[in-house]
Amino acid sequence: xxxxxxxxxxxxxxxxxxxxxxxxxxxxxxxxxxxxxxxxxxxxxxxxxxxxxxxxxxxxxxxxxxxxxxxxxxxxxxxxxxxxxxxxxxxxxxxxxxxxxxxxxxxxxxxxxxxxxxxxxxxxxxxxxxxxxxxxxxxxxxxxxxxxxxxxxxxxxxxxxxxxxxxxxxxxxxxxxxxxxxxxxxxxxxxxxxxxxxxxxxxxxxxxxxxxxxxxxxxxxxxxxxxxxxxxxxxxxxxxxxxxxxxxxxxxxxxxxxxxxxxxxxxxxxxxxxxxxxxxxxxxxxxxxxxxxxxxxxxxxxxxxxxxxxxxxxxxxxxxxxxxxxxxxxxxxxxxxxxxxxxxxxxxxxxxxxxxxxxxxxxxxxxxxxxxxxxxxxxxxxxxxxxxxxxxxxxxxxxxx
Numbered sequence: 001x002x003x004x005x006x007x008x009x010x011x012x013x014x015x016x017x018x019x020x021x022x023x024x025x026x027x028x029x030x031x032x033x034x035x036x037x038x039x040x041x042x043x044x045x046x047x048x049x050x051x052x053x054x055x056x057x058x059x060x061x062x063x064x065x066x067x068x069x070x071x072x073x074x075x076x077x078x079x080x081x082x083x084x085x086x087x088x089x090x091x092x093x094x095x096x097x098x099x100x101x102x103x104x105x106x107x108x109x110x111x112x113x114x115x116x117x118x119x120x121x122x123x124x125x126x127x128x129x130x131x132x133x134x135x136x137x138x139x140x141x142x143x144x145x146x147x148x149x150x151x152x153x154x155x156x157x158x159x160x161x162x163x164x165x166x167x168x169x170x171x172x173x174x175x176x177x178x179x180x181x182x183x184x185x186x187x188x189x190x191x192x193x194x195x196x197x198x199x200x201x202x203x204x205x206x207x208x209x210x211x212x213x214x215x216x217x218x219x220x221x222x223x224x225x226x227x228x229x230x231x232x233x234x235x236x237x238x239x240x241x242x243x244x245x246x247x248x249x250x251x252x253x254x255x256x257x258x259x260x261x262x263x264x265x266x267x268x269x270x271x272x273x274x275x276x277x278x279x280x281x282x283x284x285x286x287x288x289x290x291x292x293x294x295x296x297x298x299x300x301x302x303x304x305x306x307x308x309x310x311x312x313x314x315x316x317x318x319x320x321x322x323x324x325x326x327x328x329x330x331x332x333x334x335x336x337x338x339x340x341x342x343x344x345x346x347x348x349x350x351x352x353x354x355x356x357x358x359x360x361x362x363x364x365x366x367x368x369x370x371x372x373x374x375x376x377x378x379x380x381x382x383x384x385x386x387x388x389x390x391x392x393x394x395x396x397x398x399x400x401x
Contacts, residue, residue, distance in 0.1 A: 030092035033069065034155035036140030037116050038105035040075055044116060046082035047073045047141040048094060049155050067208065068152040071144055079119040096123065099130045100159040102177070103140035103196070109226065109233035114184070117231075121181055128178040131162050134233060136197040136223040143196055146205040146220050158220065162194060165222055170255035171242045172222045184231060188349025188360070188367060192245060195223035195236060229343040229368070237337070244333035248292055248346045250276040256301065259325040262317040263393075265305025269322065272385070273297040278351045282359070283375075290348050292334075294326060294380040303393040310391060319382050326380040334376050344371045 036047035050070050072090055076082030083094060102120065104113055120126055135143045144154065151157035166174040173194035183191035198218060204210055205218025225242040227235045237245065246252050252274040261267040279291045300318075307314050337345065349367045353360040363370050 024093075024095070028092055029095040030090055031098050032094050032096050033098060033153050034101050034103065034144050034158070035096070035099050035120075036103040036105070036135075036144045037079060037108060038139045038141055039108035039111055042075045043077035044079050044082050044108075045073060045075045045139075045141065046079055046086065047071055047144050048083075048086065049144045049153075050090070050094070051153060067147070069154060071141075073141055079116055080123075096125050097127060099126065100155045101131050101133055101162075103133045103135055103143050104193075105135050105140040106137060106233065107139075109134045109193075109228075112231045114231040117177070117181070120177060126177075128176055130177065131159060132175050132177060132180055132193050133158070133162075134193050134195045134226040136195040136226075136236060138198055142198060142202050143220055145202065146198065146218055147208055147210045148220065149211045149216055154220075158196070161220075161222070166194075166246075166251070167253050168255065170246050170252045171224065171239045173225050173242075173246070174251070184228075186350060187364060188344065188351075188353045189347040190230065190343045190345050191228045192345050193226045193228065193233075195226045196220050197223040227337070227341050227343060227345055229341070234341050234343060240329065241333040241336060244330050245337075245345060247274065247276055247294060247330060248278070248334070250274075259318075259322040261303060261305040261307050262314065262321055263303075263305045263307030265303070265307075265395075267300065267305070267307070267318055267321070268302040269298040269300050269384070271296050271298050278347070280348070280351045280355050282356070287374075288348075288352050288356070288359070288363075289375045289377070290351065291377045291379060292330065294330075294378070296326075296380065296382045298322065298382055298384050299386040300384060300388055304395070305393060306396045306399070307393060308396070309387060309393065315384055315387075319384055322382045322384075323380045326382070327378045330378040330380075331376065334378070338372050338374070338376075342368050342372045344368065348374060348376070 031051045032048045033051050034049035038045040048071065050072065052066055052068055052070050072086050074082045074086035076085050086094065108116065146154060148154045148157040151160065162172065162174055165172045173192055175193050180191045180193065183189055198205065199221045200218030210217050224239060225237045225245055226233050227237060243255065252271065254271055256268065256270045258266045258268045274294060274296045277293045279293065280288050283289050334346065344367065348371065352363065
C-alpha cells in the first residue's frame with residue numbers, strides 16, 4: 001500500500017518538471033547583433049546584422065571566404081511584421097537576445113519613435129542593455145552595412161566605441177532602451193540619443209576591401225547628441241553642447257579640455273573626475289531659478305605659455321581661469337538649447353517637480369514654454385591635482401637659459 005502511494009506521489013511530483021520544453025537549438029538560430037529601423041512608405045524597413053558563425057573568427061572570411069556577418073532587410077507595416085517577412089530569406093530563426101545596438105534612421109526619428117520602440121520594449125526576448133543610436137543624415141541600413149576594423153562583428157565595434165568615447169571624450173551619449181523610455185514617460189524632461197554618421201563612401205565601406213588598407217576608406221563615427229521633444233527628433237548638438245549635456249546629467253567620467261593660461265597661451269588638462277548637482281530655488285518674482293554645481297578634479301597635460309609654475313599662486317589663478325571658462329561655456333550652451341530647441345533635456349523640470357510638487361502643477365502643462373526663459377546659473381569648482389613630470393613650461397625654460 002505504502003509502495004503504491006509513494007509511486008503515485010513520485011509521478012505527481014514529476015508533473016511540474018516539464019524539462020526543456022522551450023529549448024532552442026543553437027544550430028537553428030541566427031544571432032542578431034544589430035537592428036536597424038527606417039521609415040518607408042510601406043511602414044518600416046527593418047535591417048538585421050546577423051553573425052555568420054562559420055566565418056566570424058576571421059574578418060576576411062573563413063575557409064569558404066564568407067563575411068563574418070550578413071545583413072538582411074524586409075519591409076512591413078510594423079516592426080514584427082517586417083521581421084516575420086524576413087524569415088522568407090533567412091536560413092534560421094532570428095534570435096534577438098544578443099543585440100548590441102539599435103540604429104534608427106533620421107527620417108523615422110523625426111517622425112516619432114514610440115511606435116517602433118513599442119515592439120522593442122514589449123518583446124520578452126530582447127534585453128534592455130543595448131544602446132540606441134540615430135543615423136545622422138542617413139538610413140540605419142547604411143550604417144549596418146559597413147565593415148569595420150579591429151572587431152570582426154561591426155555591431156561589437158559600434159558598442160565598444162560608444163563605451164570608449166563616452167568614458168574618455170564625454171561628447172557622446174550612452175543611452176539604453178530603458179533610459180530612453182524612462183525619460184520619455186517622465187514629466188519635466190525629454191530624452192536624448194547618441195548619433196552616428198558615415199565618413200566615406202558606402203560602396204567602399206560595405207566591402208571587405210574597406211579594411212585592406214592602413215586607412216579604412218569608410219568609417220562610422222559619432223555625430224554628437226540627438227535632441228528629442230517627446231519621441232521626435234528636433235535637432236543635433238555639436239561637440240561643445242553635447243559635452244555640456246553630459247556635464248549637467250552627471251555623465252562625465254573623464255575628458256580633455258583647455259582654458260586660457262594666466263601667463264598667456266593655453267593650458268590643457270584632463271578631467272579625472274566630475275560630479276554635478278542641480279539646485280532649484282524660487283526667486284522674488286515667484287519663478288524658479290536653477291543652479292548647476294560642478295565639482296571637478298583635473299591634471300595638467302600641457303602649458304603653452306610662460307606661466308611661472310614655481311609660484312603657488314599660478315595654480316590658483318589657473319584653477320580660476322578654468323572655472324570661469326566652464327561657467328561661461330556651460331551657461332552659453334544651456335541658453336542655446338533653451339532658445340533653439342525649447343526642450344528640457346537637462347531635467348530642470350524634474351528637479352522642480354521633486355522640490356516643489358505643488359508649484360509644479362502650475363508649470364506641468366506648459367513647461368516647455370517656461371523652460372525657454374528659465375534662469376540657469378553654473379557654479380564650477382576645479383581642483384588641479386597633478387601638473388605632470390616637469391614644472392616650468394618648456395618655453396619659459398628656454399628663455400631663462
